[in-house]
Amino acid sequence: METCYEDGSKQMTEQDELWQRKEETLKSSVDLTEIDQEIFKNFDYAFDGKSEFHVPMIPDVPEQFGIGVIYGSSGSGKSSILKNFGSEEVIEWDANRSVASHFDNVDDAIGRLSAVGLNSVPTWGKPRHVLSNGEGFRADLARKLKTNCVIDEFTSVVNRDVAKSCSTALSKYVKRNHLSNIILATCHEDILEWLEPDWVFNTDTLEISRRSLHRPQIQVKVHECSKTYWTMFAHHHYLSAEIPPIVDCYLATWDDVVIGFCCVICLPGKSPPLYEGDERIKYRGCRTVILPDFQGLGLGVRLSDAVGDIYIEKGHRYFSKTAHMRMGEYRQKSTKWRATATNLVDRSRSSGSIRKNHVFNHIPLETERICYSHEYIGENRKSYDPKWQKLTQDTQEAFNF
Helix, strand or coil: CEEECCCCCEEECHHHHHHHCEEEEEEEECCCCHHHHHHHHHCCCCCCCEEEEEEECCCCCCCCCCEEEEECCCCCCHHHHHHHHCCCCCCCCCCCCCCHHHCCCHHHHHHHHHHCCCCCHHHHCCCHHHCCHHHHHHHHHHHHCCCCCEECCCCCCCCHHHHHHHHHHHHHHHHHCCCCCEEEEECCHHHHHHHCCCEEEECCCCEEEECCCCCCCCEEEEEEECHHHHHHCHHHCCCCCCCCCCCEEEEEEECCEEEEEEEEEEECCCCCCCCCCCCCCEEEEEEEEECHHHCCCCHHHHHHHHHHHHHHHCCCEEEEEECCHHHHHHHHHCCCEEECCCCCEECCCCCCCEEECCCCCCCEEECCCEEEEEEECCHHHHHHCCCCCCCCCCCCEEEEC
């Protein structure tokens, strides 16, 4: 398409220029065999053994950005363009060491693995070669993720649920830690809105878009369920595969797909009342688990909040303890939770005990078992209000974020 001016002169649009500006031409040749000649003859394809591919020129991109994406179909030049921004790091793993032990320190391991949605603590203690495709992809990505990194074939080897959750977790980590100039190449359009990149260059249309994509809303439904569902989640919990004999159980689904589980126990004894005459029954949430394919979307903390709402809406109090850092830190900052007297208090059964850390299981570490302990008070501190009216709802609850 050309732009015509009043004087009759013509000027090519930016897109036309991009189609014609070929910064690099890739050439290759092969020695033709009888098989080649017969195949190409059958398809009326005149081929002399020589091939050329013109790599399209990417428009100017900002000098500073968070995430940029080169998107397009296979064979459209994504990898060739990506090389102009740098070389992808080749990750090597020691088969005799855990995934987590390959990072600089404990905080670096937890931060980076969580950043890509690999939140399963038992998985951190495994060697890389025994992980699933999805887990292995996330582990590799965790080590590559840094300012000025380039990553080709992003999410190509994982299912689309993993791709979305990993894209969301990566985007949050980049923004939270102020990383810059990270460029991903992918042939999958479905992850773009989950990444919320600063720019996207489409190698098929040669169009570039800037900050036009926003992460879609997720609607998760919470259902009461039987204990039998725990078998789907038991080996994914970071502490124990056991649950108490008498529990209320809840299942989380997203688009009718099971993604999470939470169970709740009734607590004996009394706690300091929140208001005069407060004699409500107390419950405590335990064993909150999100399946690995959906980790990184923030579903665990939202599921915990949703179950807490169910109990205070029934006129009860709701507590929870966790040793999981990300869950605990969320509650520390959330106005929906208040810290109890045992929050961040050493829960070791014996003072100064030596425990083997299950993440770095080849190194015995002296640790104090510190747990986060909170009570769920809900939106606008509604658990403090004795006149707060219960909501009449179906047995199925839903939450959006």
